[in-house]
Amino acid sequence: MPVTIRDVARAAGVSITTVSRAFNGYDDVGPDTRKRILKVAKELNYRPSHVARSLVLQQTQNVGLLISDFNANRGAHHFLFDVMAGVHDRLASLGYDVTLVSTTTARQRLVSYIDFCTERRLEGVIVMGMRLDDPYMQEVAEAKLPSVGIDLPILSRYCGYVMTDNVNGAKLGMQHLLSKGHRRIGFVNGHQKAAVSVDRMRGYQLALETAGIDSDPDLIVHSNFLVEGGEAATELLLSRAPDITAIFYASDLMALGGMRYLHRVGKRIPEDVAVVGYDNVDVAEWSTPALTTVSQRRFEMGVYAADMLIGMLQRDEEPGGRLLPSELVVRQST
Amino acid sequence: MPVTIRDVARAAGVSITTVSRAFNGYDDVGPDTRKRILKVAKELNYRPSHVARSLVLQQTQNVGLLISDFNANRGAHHFLFDVMAGVHDRLASLGYDVTLVSTTTARQRLVSYIDFCTERRLEGVIVMGMRLDDPYMQEVAEAKLPSVGIDLPILSRYCGYVMTDNVNGAKLGMQHLLSKGHRRIGFVNGHQKAAVSVDRMRGYQLALETAGIDSDPDLIVHSNFLVEGGEAATELLLSRAPDITAIFYASDLMALGGMRYLHRVGKRIPEDVAVVGYDNVDVAEWSTPALTTVSQRRFEMGVYAADMLIGMLQRDEEPGGRLLPSELVVRQST
DNA sequence: CTGTTAGCGCATTCAA
DNA sequence: TTGAATGCGCTAACAG
Numbered sequence: 001m002p003v004t005i006r007d008v009a010r011a012a013g014v015s016i017t018t019v020s021r022a023f024n025g026y027d028d029v030g031p032d033t034r035k036r037i038l039k040v041a042k043e044l045n046y047r048p049s050h051v052a053r054s055l056v057l058q059q060t061q062n063v064g065l066l067i068s069d070f071n072a073n074r075g076a077h078h079f080l081f082d083v084m085a086g087v088h089d090r091l092a093s094l095g096y097d098v099t100l101v102s103t104t105t106a107r108q109r110l111v112s113y114i115d116f117c118t119e120r121r122l123e124g125v126i127v128m129g130m131r132l133d134d135p136y137m138q139e140v141a142e143a144k145l146p147s148v149g150i151d152l153p154i155l156s157r158y159c160g161y162v163m164t165d166n167v168n169g170a171k172l173g174m175q176h177l178l179s180k181g182h183r184r185i186g187f188v189n190g191h192q193k194a195a196v197s198v199d200r201m202r203g204y205q206l207a208l209e210t211a212g213i214d215s216d217p218d219l220i221v222h223s224n225f226l227v228e229g230g231e232a233a234t235e236l237l238l239s240r241a242p243d244i245t246a247i248f249y250a251s252d253l254m255a256l257g258g259m260r261y262l263h264r265v266g267k268r269i270p271e272d273v274a275v276v277g278y279d280n281v282d283v284a285e286w287s288t289p290a291l292t293t294v295s296q297r298r299f300e301m302g303v304y305a306a307d308m309l310i311g312m313l314q315r316d317e318e319p320g321g322r323l324l325p326s327e328l329v330v331r332q333s334t
Numbered sequence: 335m336p337v338t339i340r341d342v343a344r345a346a347g348v349s350i351t352t353v354s355r356a357f358n359g360y361d362d363v364g365p366d367t368r369k370r371i372l373k374v375a376k377e378l379n380y381r382p383s384h385v386a387r388s389l390v391l392q393q394t395q396n397v398g399l400l401i402s403d404f405n406a407n408r409g410a411h412h413f414l415f416d417v418m419a420g421v422h423d424r425l426a427s428l429g430y431d432v433t434l435v436s437t438t439t440a441r442q443r444l445v446s447y448i449d450f451c452t453e454r455r456l457e458g459v460i461v462m463g464m465r466l467d468d469p470y471m472q473e474v475a476e477a478k479l480p481s482v483g484i485d486l487p488i489l490s491r492y493c494g495y496v497m498t499d500n501v502n503g504a505k506l507g508m509q510h511l512l513s514k515g516h517r518r519i520g521f522v523n524g525h526q527k528a529a530v531s532v533d534r535m536r537g538y539q540l541a542l543e544t545a546g547i548d549s550d551p552d553l554i555v556h557s558n559f560l561v562e563g564g565e566a567a568t569e570l571l572l573s574r575a576p577d578i579t580a581i582f583y584a585s586d587l588m589a590l591g592g593m594r595y596l597h598r599v600g601k602r603i604p605e606d607v608a609v610v611g612y613d614n615v616d617v618a619e620w621s622t623p624a625l626t627t628v629s630q631r632r633f634e635m636g637v638y639a640a641d642m643l644i645g646m647l648q649r650d651e652e653p654g655g656r657l658l659p660s661e662l663v664v665r666q667s668t
Numbered sequence: 669c670t671g672t673t674a675g676c677g678c679a680t681t682c683a684a
Numbered sequence: 685t686t687g688a689a690t691g692c693g694c695t696a697a698c699a700g
Contacts, residue, residue, distance in 0.1 A: 051454070074415060099396075288622070
């Protein structure tokens with residue numbers, strides 16, 4: 001039973017209307033009255049109820065942060081945590097609350113994720129960790145609920161996205177290897193149901209094309225972004241094309257796995273095989289040799305996603321697709 | 335303007351009360367009436383407003399997930415993300431919403447974090463990433479708001495905690511090294527304002543005592559849980575005591591940094607110096623050599639914290655201090 | 669089995 | 685400059 005506006009009104013000897021006005025900074029309240037109200041409120045420890053406020057104002061100032069299948073995506077903490085921090089930081093500074101949502105939650109409760117958001121009157125949602133073949137994809141795309149996807153290039157009236165320029169990012173990584181004289185370059189991509197995989201493949205191909213090198217399907221393997229996947233993929237790759245002198249991985253974790261495998265079979269890095277990763281997660285810096293990689297500005301991705309959503313909510317801006325630039329970070333693995 | 339209970343009532347030709355009852359599963363609604371209501375509701379795409387519901391029921395089913403200084407704590411994603419997943423998973427499955435809160439948020443808005451929770455009528459809060467010297471510590475400890483700390487051993491009427499049994503965990507790590515014949519064992523602890531550091535120090539000392547070895551202050555260094563810190567600490571440690579044959583680190587990241595340093599100065603692991611870490615984060619498994627470590631069940635910590643909070647909220651249970659057992663994970667660094 | 673009434677805490681007309 | 689009245693969407697007595 002928290003103290004309500006009524007308690008304050010009574011204690012200050014005014015009507016609740018006046019208290020409301022005083023608290024919302026209206027200027028049609030006598031200076032002395034206002035001061036008395038604020039003083040009484042502080043004494044009583046009054047805090048206006050956002051719940052009641054939301055109901056009457058018909059807006060909750062609350063947005064969802066959807067992590068698709070949160071539990072299953074725990075391995076992606078290297079990427080997701082920073083994005084979350086960026087989203088929350090910007091949203092909080094603009095006075096919005098952020099509610100954690102996971103598609104697993106919705107499934108547990110047998111309601112669609114849109115229903116979940118609707119019940120809570122969330123004003124929008126930021127979506128991350130979602131695959132292109134996720135059953136919830138349709139919902140996101142067709143919903144009237146304003147949303148911004150992270151690495152989820154869906155564009156509609158209510159749906160924008162933020163992602164790194166993966167085509168160019170992959171090109172950067174590849175050009176670096178090419179400039180070092182490598183010609184037989186393996187590519188360990190992420191799973192094909194990730195939007196970023198499509199783009200990184202494009203970048204890989206483009207870089208080869210520009211260099212006048214024919215793409216060899218034997219040099220391309222799809223994996224799962226994780227360490228074990230990278231390890232297995234590298235083994236496969238080397239069995240198919242023992243002559244490769246460099247490998248480009250679509251994630252740092254896979255690169256790490258790859259390096260582990262290379263190490264085990266006695267290949268030196270970068271002398272025998274040069275390695276480039278993707279993401280620039282903290283681990284990339286710690287490995288031996290330290291990993292050359294293409295950086296993603298994860299925190300900023302979150303911030304921009306929040307900005308785009310707020311633009312839609314507050315200024316009725318059209319959602320768009322925002323691409324952040326990639327940058328090559330050269331370390332010892334190349 | 336979502337569709338309200340009134341719209342449904344009108345369309346179904348009943349009163350809003352009946353709709354309310356139908357939706358809340360009361361049995362005093364005629365089967366045909368109920369069916370009609372549900373059908374109409376589905377057609378209209380009606381979703382009950384949690385906001386209105388919260389107001390009238392005087393409970394929001396919403397709890398806060400406080401990450402102390404979210405942004406500054408981004409380096410701790412190896413630990414925090416899994417805990418969050420555990421918290422959210424359990425809370426969501428019990429029908430609770432979870433709102434992200436950070437002390438930075440509160441500071442930005444110039445309200446205390448308790449005020450933040452009060453305004454939103456959060457029913458409780460789970461606190462993580464907080465240091466013992468955090469200015470918000472007092473607030474947590476004295477608040478009437480039910481809370482559960484992760485690695486924050488404060489116990490009061492409204493405040494419980496969940497943490498790993500760090501005393502025993504450290505003992506396990508040390509005993510492992512002792513059993514391998516090591517006698518001069520360095521200890522790189524976390525910063526002293528982390529509750530876990532105190533306990534791990536105890537465990538370290540206890541293990542030595544039991545083994546009949548005098549503790550040598552030269553063998554103990556405090557650092558910051560992170561890679562760079564571990565690296566610097568190791569350098570310091572070796573300069574003070576070049577004869578150590580093993581080092582116990584209070585985090586895997588510091589152990590990683592330590593291994594990097596040892597590697598650089600030509601020490602072999604584990605032949606010259608054996609290394610044990612703490613946490614069992616994913617990276618520990620990927621390093622070369624793979625890191626022997628003391629595991630923390632991060633996801634479970636989150637789940638138990640959620641359970642404890644729910645116990646306080648729903649069954650008026652006393653908060654307590656729950657210690658999870660540690661386990662030694664032996665790999666190649668020892 | 670169903671409807672009428674009241675009220676949750678607040679913001680906002682409209683009068684005074 | 686202030687207050688009384690109304691309603692946001694919903695639940696819960698209380699009647700019928």
